[in-house]
Amino acid sequence: MAYPIDRRSLMAGAALGSITLLSTEAEAQPHAAAATPEIYELRTYHLVNGPMKERLDAYLKDAFLPAARRAGCGPVGAFTVAIGAGAPSVVVLVPYPSIADYAALSGKLSADPSYARAAAPFLESKPEGPPYVSLDVKLMRAFPHFPRLELPGVAGSAKSRIFELRTYYSPSEKAGTTKIGMFDTGGEVDIFRRTGLTPVFFAKDLTGPRLPSLTYLLTFPDLATRERSWSRFGADPDWRRLSETPGLTNSEIITGIDNQILSPTPYSQI
Structure with a gap:
C-alpha cells in the first residue's frame, strides 16, 4: 500500500x-x-581478478550494448566499482521505455543474428572460463x-x-x-x-x-x-x-x- x-x-x-x-x-x-516514467534494470556482475573481466567486457561492448540499442533500450551505462562494496564488479544500467519493453528484450536478443554471433563466446562459456561469478539484478521505476x-x-x-x-x-x-x-x-x-x-x-x-x-x-x-x-x-x-x-x-x-x-x-x- x-x-x-x-x-x-x-x-x-x-x-x-x-x-x-x-x-x-x-x-x-x-x-x-x-x-x-522509465524502467531501469541495474545489473551487477560480480567478478574475481584475472581474465574474467576481459571476457565480460567483450560481451558487453560487442554484443549486449549494441543489441540493446537496436531493441529500443538505452542509452546503456557500464561501469566498474572504483570505491565501495562489491569490487571487482561491473555495473550495467539499462533504461527501458516500459516494463513491457523490459520483458520483451530477451526475445529480441534471441531473434537478433548479429547479437547471436557477437555473444557466442559469452553464451557458450565453459565452467573453466566463466565471464562472471554471479549476477544481481534490480528493477526500478523512475x-x-x-x-x-x-x-x-x-x-x-x-x-x-x-x-x-x-x-x-x-x-x-x-x-x-x-x-x-x-x-x-x-x-x-x-x-x-x-x-x-x-x-x-x-x-x-x-x-x-x-x-x-x-x-x-x-x-x-x-x-x-x-x-x-x-x-x-x-x-x-x-x-x-x-x-x-x-x-x-x-x-x-x-x-x-x-x-x-x-x-x-x-x-x-x-
Whole structure:
C-alpha cells in the first residue's frame, strides 16, 4: 500500500518558515510529471581478478550494448566499482521505455543474428572460463517528476568523470514514499542541482533485498568536485530546513544508505 506524501502539509510548513519548497522550480524542469516514467534494470556482475573481466567486457561492448540499442533500450551505462562494496564488479544500467519493453528484450536478443554471433563466446562459456561469478539484478521505476534519465554534460574528460550510485533504505512503505516525495516534489532535487550534485536518474526500487528503498545516480567531473558539492549541499540553508522538518528527518525515514563510486567503461553509453 502506498502512502503519498502530504504536499499540503509541506507547503503549510513553508508558510510557517519551517521548510522551503521549490515547487515552482521543480515544475519548470525539462521533465514533466505527465511523461511515462522509465524502467531501469541495474545489473551487477560480480567478478574475481584475472581474465574474467576481459571476457565480460567483450560481451558487453560487442554484443549486449549494441543489441540493446537496436531493441529500443538505452542509452546503456557500464561501469566498474572504483570505491565501495562489491569490487571487482561491473555495473550495467539499462533504461527501458516500459516494463513491457523490459520483458520483451530477451526475445529480441534471441531473434537478433548479429547479437547471436557477437555473444557466442559469452553464451557458450565453459565452467573453466566463466565471464562472471554471479549476477544481481534490480528493477526500478523512475520518479514521476524525473521520468527520464539525464545524460551527463561534457565537463571533465570521459577518463576522469565519475558516478555515484546511492541507495536509501526506509523502515516502512510510508517512510519510503515520504523520502521519494522529498526528492520528487519537495525540492531536494533542485537543491542537488544548485549545489553541484548533478543527477542522472532517481528511481523507486521495485525489487531488491531490503525494500522499501530508492536508488539514484549522480555524476561529477572528478572526486574533488564531488567532495566540494556534497559540502555545499550539507551547508545549504534550504536543505537544512527541509531535513530538520519533523517527519522528514533521516532518523525517521531512513534506516541505511549504500554508496558506490563508479568509473565508466570505455564503451559505456552514459
